[in-house]
Amino acid sequence: MLGLFEMEVCFAVYPPGGFYGRHLDSFAGARNRVVSLAAYLNEDWDEARGGALAVWNEGAGDLDPPAARIIPKPGGVVLMLSEAITHEVEVTQETRYGLAGWWRVNQSGDGRIDPLS
Numbered sequence: 001m002l003g004l005f006e007m008e009v010c011f012a013v014y015p016p017g018g019f020y021g022r023h024l025d026s027f028a029g030a031r032n033r034v035v036s037l038a039a040y041l042n043e044d045w046d047e048a049r050g051g052a053l054a055v056w057n058e059g060a061g062d063l064d065p066p067a068a069r070i071i072p073k074p075g076g077v078v079l080m081l082s083e084a085i086t087h088e089v090e091v092t093q094e095t096r097y098g099l100a101g102w103w104r105v106n107q108s109g110d111g112r113i114d115p116l117s
């Protein structure tokens, strides 16, 4: 059971030349982000515009090729396990619009109440 509790979402704009190098959305074991979402909002897109989302299998090494490259077509949605799946936004040639979101777990405990308010 994932215990998803709340979600944080950003409207993400990558200008031409923009990218986001290979990363994990959560530090392993931190449980601050559990499931990641990417949703693509351009009206149309094709591979020549760049901006693909490359994803690696869990445990893949630095030199391993990605397991998949996802073209950010309009309406596309990607879900990933935040602590396990490294991923990268390749250089985009055109302005790329999307949503980036993360579901979190409730981290109440040890004298701390989540959320604080």
Ligand SMILES: O=C(O)CCC(=O)C(=O)O
Binding pocket: 012, 020, 025, 038, 039, 052, 053, 087, 088, 089, 098, 099, 100
């Ligand atoms: O827009 C995407 O395809 C992924 C964005 C991303 O990895 C992030 O914002 O952490």
Ligand SMILES: [Fe+2]
Binding pocket: 023, 024, 025, 036, 087
């Ligand atoms: Fe990410």
